[in-house]
Amino acid sequence: MLKGFKEFISQGNVIELAVAVIIGNAFKPIVDSVTKFILNIIGALVGSPNFDSVAQFKIGEKSDYIQPGTILTAVINFLIVAAAVYFFVVVPMNKLAATRKKEEEAAPAKPTEAELLTEIRDLLATRRG
Incomplete structure (x- = not known):
């Protein structure tokens, strides 16, 4: 059972997923800023969505x-x-x-x-x- 867990952890997919989560978390403020910008434009045009x-x-x-x-x-x-x-x-x-x-x-x-x-x-x- 531990051997299977060790193989799972040492696979590249787990590390790639961890890196993706970290990069995604770092990218979140950019997406939030762009979204807020778009929502402000929509709010100015048609009111609060x-x-x-x-x-x-x-x-x-x-x-x-x-x-x-x-x-x-x-x-x-x-x-x-x-x-x-x-x-x-x-x-x-x-x-x-x-x-x-x-x-x-x-x-x-x-x-x-x-x-x-x-x-x-x-x-x-x-x-x-």
């Missing part, structure tokens, strides 16, 4: 309101965060990767091993002859 009171209801007189609209608010906030990450991080990174790929393709191709050996053979043959 809060749907908590949509379809709220009470069960009995003494209970608090039940607000299913909080789920809608959470979904919309998630979509805003996802859009912010996509448009401000993913799209620029994809463009950068495409530019790098074009540069690599434009670079002259390195000779293959067979081509190098053929060139060496030809050079040796000219020296002998």
Whole structure:
């Protein structure tokens, strides 16, 4: 049992996951800032994007309101965060990767091993002859 745990911990996937969590945590303030920026723009244009009171209801007189609209608010906030990450991080990174790929393709191709050996053979043959 301990051997299996040791193998699990020593796999690269666990370390990669730990690094991803740490980087994600460090990246959180950037996403929060972009999201806040977008929410402020939406708030200035159409008002506060809060749907908590949509379809709220009470069960009995003494209970608090039940607000299913909080789920809608959470979904919309998630979509805003996802859009912010996509448009401000993913799209620029994809463009950068495409530019790098074009540069690599434009670079002259390195000779293959067979081509190098053929060139060496030809050079040796000219020296002998």
